[in-house]
Amino acid sequence: MRLDKFLKVSRIIKRRTMANEVCAAGRVTVNGKQAKPGAEVKPDDIVEIGFGNGATKIKILKLQETVRKDEATELYELIEGGK
Numbered sequence: 001m002r003l004d005k006f007l008k009v010s011r012i013i014k015r016r017t018m019a020n021e022v023c024a025a026g027r028v029t030v031n032g033k034q035a036k037p038g039a040e041v042k043p044d045d046i047v048e049i050g051f052g053n054g055a056t057k058i059k060i061l062k063l064q065e066t067v068r069k070d071e072a073t074e075l076y077e078l079i080e081g082g083k
Contacts, residue, residue, distance in 0.1 A: 004019040004038070006041050011073075030046070045059070060076055
C-alpha cells in the first residue's frame, strides 16, 4: 500500500492530498529513511511523522483498503508522540 493512502485510511492524516504534501515536504520517514508519498509500506514498518514542533512514531500492524472510523487505530501501534 502507498504511504499516503495508509496515512489517510488509518486516519493519522485526514486527507490524502494533505498526506501527500506532508510526505513530499520530507516530514515522513519509513524505517529511518525519508519517504515519498508513493513509497510502499508493509506491516512491521516504523513510520515517523513530523507535526509542527513534535513527531509521532507508529508501527504498522496491518493494511486494509478501507476501514471504519472506530477501527482505524487497529491498523497501527503508537510508539511515541501522538495527538
